[in-house]
Amino acid sequence: MQHNPSEIYSSRASIFKQQQTIAAGKASRVSWLRVFLFVAGAAAAYHFFSSGNNLLGALAIVTGYSLFVVVMRWHTRLEYKRQHLRLLHQLNLEELDRLKGNISKLDSGQQFSDDHHPYTSDLDIFGPNSLFQLLNRSVTSIGKAKLAGWLQHRATKHEVLHRQEAVAELAQPESIDWLQNLLATPRHYKHAETTNEDFFGWLQQNHFYSRHTYLRPLIFILPVLTLVAIVAWFYGFSGYPAVGLLVVQSLLAYRFRVERDAFYDNSIGIYESMQSYTRQLQHIEQHQFQASYLKEQQHKLHAGNVKASAALGKLALIIDFFSYRLSTLMAFFLNTILMWDFIWIYRLESWREKYLEQVKGSLDVLASFESIASIAAHQYANPTHAIPEISETPFEFTAEQLAHPLIFVSERIANDFSMQGVGHTIIVTGSNMSGKTTFLRTVGINMVLAFAGAPVCAHKLRVAPVQVYTAMRTVDNLAESTSSFYAELKRLRILLNMTEQGEPVFYLLDEILKGTNSRDRHLGAMALIRQLHNRYSSGMISTHDLELGAMEEELAGSVENYSFNSTIEGDKILFDYKLQRGICGSFNASKLMQLMGIAIEE
Missing domain, CATH: 1.10.287 (Helix Hairpins)
Structure with a gap:
């Protein structure tokens, strides 16, 4: 149940x-x-x-x-x-x-938007009211970036199956407490975007004690001598040695003030992130998993001399001690008596040599866990969604009750649909607002979910691994002096180039060549379909051009016609949003214009 x-x-x-x-x-x-x-x-x-x-x-x-x-x-x-x-x-x-469906206030992942990506812009993967908003539960930059990468690039069949197994384990009702504790933990802390990546890159390039080797013994000798001299001064001995040593430390602190500030400024920003990562990794390290993917990832956390959480905890502690310099009075005494900043720069560089590579690997593991957790939380929230089956049949897409996951209505309209085979094109005709473009997006977004290892908005789905490619929202670009028609041609040129590489490409094209006259649009669309028919590709094209339907006879068995229809009852246009076999038999443009006040002579 x-x-x-x-x-x-x-x-x-x-x-x-x-x-x-x-x-x-x-x-x-x-x-x-x-x-x-x-x-x-x-x-x-x-x-x-x-x-x-x-x-x-x-x-x-x-x-x-x-x-x-x-x-x-x-x-x-x-x-x-x-x-x-x-x-x-x-x-x-x-x-x-x-x-x-109230997702507008959630993180949209806008930073991952890319108008030149094969499909993310057209399928609403990122941005307002996007799939990322629906799917993502992570607040860390590494977790968001990992999930975004999974949505941008399809995984292999092996990876998909491993993710599905991992998601299934974490989506079990008995795992909800562990799952939500993992997702809530990073919310205690502030997470600056990519701060840790910037810091690790900076730390790898800056070797303070390699450039100033003479300072290394001084951080152990000078503080001891200074403390002894100060104590001796209090006991009646000359104060000159103490003053002299204090002056030496002050001069060193002044000489290297820029370097000291740089180490502090670059490290303090990741302090809360390191605390968050430490607690999250402890939560993961202490749990027993059954899924092979989760066990493999967890095993990586124990690969070093210490647990990954302990290594990150050491870094957080170093940064914490480093931050004592925030108090001007305390910084003065610490850096003129104990060489405080120099000691913690030394500890930071020692930490880098011992743990940096291990920590970078462990953060990738944590990002993977967060992405799996996001998908698992989505699966738990949508128990009726199907776990897709990865097909071996080229270009197979067989769905029962397929719907769009970003359409939030009590009775979401769903359709059955099936196609397979190389060089296969589905031509979808339909009246305005009947749902043909939405259906193309429905197919595409569920493919993206399937290839990320996530459940799909359907009762069943079998889908073959393909590279999804879309051309739907091509617009003009004034900065590049590009018209919308030319922008679409450039998009189609990329598609043709991709189909020459031998990789299976599944295309979703909406109202192609809409920026030119009807005759050129018709001839161009037919030529494109013929060209794609001879490539290692298949896909779907929506159009108002009923003449394209004739290609079902020209390329029998390779081109099929489907449609969405509407009915007019008085001043109302009724849509059922159900996919039907054959060419559209009803159009409503004239009625829509009449309803908008445009006088149409009948």
């Missing part, structure tokens, strides 16, 4: 809201306890020192401070838990919004 996602998300949101309220109350009480311990410790210390009992006064300070730190850490954990419950509540509300 299938679960009801809407009821489950509503229930989970309500439960997390209640738990958040309870957690907030507990955190508040512990916060007041922290204040009480501080005041009590200070009062006790004052009492003992005032009465001349310095030993008990010192003990009161140490005991009070120790208890204060313990309670402060307790409060930090409680506050994290409260925040996590709030984020889980928010996450389930977002899932409810997705089910209703």
Whole structure:
């Protein structure tokens, strides 16, 4: 029996809201306890020192401070838990919004849009009201980029099957807690786009101690000598050695101020990302998986001398200590006594030599997990969607009750459709607004989902691996002095070039050559279909040109006619959006113009 996602998300949101309220109350009480311990410790210390009992006064300070730190850490954990419950509540509300089609406020992935891509612009893969908005649950830049890559490039059959297996495991009802905790964890932190990639690239190119080798022994010697000289000064010895050493450290700090600032400025931006990645990887490392893909990815996290989460935790700790320089007063004392910045630059470069390559690999693993988690959450939210079967028959596309995943209505119109074979063209005719262009997009977007390893909006689907290519939204470009007709010709030229490479290409062409006169459009479209018929390609073409339907007889068995029709009842135009065999028998352009106030003589 299938679960009801809407009821489950509503229930989970309500439960997390209640738990958040309870957690907030507990955190508040512990916060007041922290204040009480501080005041009590200070009062006790004052009492003992005032009465001349310095030993008990010192003990009161140490005991009070120790208890204060313990309670402060307790409060930090409680506050994290409260925040996590709030984020889980928010996450389930977002899932409810997705089910209703309210996705406009979610990340659109606009940064991945590319008008020159073979299909992403025409199929609404990125941008407002896009497939990325529906599918993506990640907030990290690496997770978004990985999922975008899966939507931009089809996977091999082997990869698709492995992803499907992994998605199926994480989409099980018993995995929902683990899955949502993985997705909620990075929401605790701020994630700057590609900051970590920029930092790792910068770190690999900057070798401070390779250029200044004489500084390496000084970071161990100078702080010790300076501290000893200061202590000796307090005990009555000459202060000149201490002053001299302080001056030396100050001069070194001034001499390398630009380099020190560069290391800090480049590292501080990734601090929260590293904390996020550490917690996410810990969550993954501690879980037991069954799917081979998930186990293989998890195994990579243990490939180094330490776990990937531990390596990232070390980096976060280094950056945290480095950030002590934010306090001007503290930075002055730390860098004139302990060579603070130099020490943490050294630790950062040592970390690079030990862990950088391991961490880069582990972040790729994390990005893959986040992408699988996004798809799994989508599958859990849509239990009626089918897991596509990858076909060995060239250009097969066999679907039952195929629909568009971005059309959110209570009764989504679906169609059965089947085609296969090389050099096969489906010509779809239809009246205006009848659904022919939407159907082409429906076929294309479900192919993209299938090749990413995601479920498709259909009851069943068998699809052969192909390169999807579209020409639908060709527009003019004033900057390049390009008309819409010429832009479309350029798009078709790319298609012809792709079909010469031997890779299977599935094309979806909407109203081709619409920018020229009817005679040239008809001759050009027929010539293109004949040319594509002799290439390793197949596809679909929508058109108002009924004369193209004659090609079903010319290329019998290779060209088929399908259509969408409408009926006119009084001043109403009725659409059923159902795909039918044959050429369209009804058109409504004149009626539409009449309804818009244009007088048409009948």
